[in-house]
Each structure stands twice: as C-alpha cells, then as structure tokens.
Amino acid sequence: MMPLYGIFDPTFILVIIGLVISMAASAYVNSTFKKYDKVQSKNGVTGTKAAQYILQEEHINNVGVQQISGNLTDNYNSGNKILSLSEATAQSTSVAAIGVAAHECGHAVQDHTGYSPLKIRAAIVPVANFGSALSFPIILVGVLFSWNQTLINIGIFAFSLALLFQLVTLPVEFNASRRALKILSDGNILTAEEVPMARKVLFAAALTYVAAALATFLQLLRLIILFGGNNRRN
Secondary structure, eight states, X not given: OOOOOOTTOTTHHHXXXXXXXXXXXXXXXXXXXXXXXXXXXXXXXXXXXXXXXXXXXXXXXXXXXXXXXXXXXXXXETTTTEEEEEHHHHTOOBHHHHHHHHHHXXXXXXXXXXXXXXXHHHHHHHHHHHHHHHHHHHHHHHHHTTOOHHHHHHHHHHHHHHHHHHHHHHHHHHHHHHHHHHHHTTSSSSOTTTHHHHHHHHHHHHHHHHHHHHHHHHHHHHHHHXXXXXXXXX
C-alpha cells in the first residue's frame, strides 16, 4: 500500500499557489469596492432603488428584492426569483453599490431571457456539490483498499465536476456584468463619468471567479499527479 502523502509533499505547492491567487483576487475586489464605495452617485439612487428600476425597465415583474446581512453577499436565486442585496449594497448610493446591484439584476435578466449557461450552471450545482463532498473520501478509500485505481479515478472525476461548475460560472458572471453595464449606460442611474468606475468594480469581482477556477484546476492537477493513472507507490 502506498503511504499517504503528507502536507510537505512537493505537489502541495499547487494548493498554496491556488490559495495565494484566491487571496489576491479577494483583496483586490475588496479594495476596489471600498475605493468606489466612497464615490456617491450624482443621481443619489440606492442599490435597492437601482435594482427595482432595472427590473422594471426590463419588464421583469416576478422578481423580489430583499436586503440580507453581510458584506458583498449579494446574489440572485433563480429558484425563488429573489434578488438579495447585502447591507453594503442595499441602502448605499455609492457607485460601487449600484454596480453590484446592477450585476445581480444582470442575472435576473439572464433568467428572464432563458440564458443557457445560467440554466446549465443551475443544473450542475447539486452534482458539483455532491462530487466535491465525496471526491476525497472516495480517493482515500481507493488508496486504503490496495490502491484501487477504479475508485481513485471515480474520486478524481467527482472532483472535476467542481471545476466544470467553475468554468460554466465564468461566462455567466461576465455576461451578467456586460448586461449590467449596458443598462447603466443609459444615464438614468449612473452618469457617463461614473459608469467606468462601476466597470472597474465588476471587473474586480469577476476576477474572483477566475481565481476560483484556477485554484480548483490546480487542486485537480495535484490529485491527478498524486493518484491518477498508474501512480501506485510501494
């Protein structure tokens, strides 16, 4: 039986690289949001009012807007048609808050128009969560049972579903931002000078999804290096 790799295995550097990338992206989005959260929109519209206006303009009448606790916990749930805005977004009139609210509205527009990648992502969520939760236990069982390569490969495949989810998420998030910026460009919420600021906030937020995909890929690569193929060690 192969001894289990410890924390000092050389391939652990891949995990560290992924962690650093994710931390850097998170720090960048937080600093960018804080910078433009200090810039109050000239029209004085709150994130909530901006979201309600956008939904009305897009003729979306079946989506509710609510405030939730937390910071940058904004999200749109296509299942119950609820657009949730965090405390830092809902009542703020900053350019950053309006940009984030518009981005979530972008998801509502995607749902309303039947945007295919959004549907695919929603369908993948339970499978990806299931695969992520069971991948490492399956691999461990495979190793303990005399290096059962079939079980190990099943575990690696299960983990790859998490990467698939991350990859499908990328076009969904970038498309939502494009929709948001297009809506904001009409001048009724943000001025022409403020739209580029919102674009920087949304670009920074999008980088967190890119970082998450890279980190997941690096973890998958490590699993393949350690356990893939016929990498049995005595």
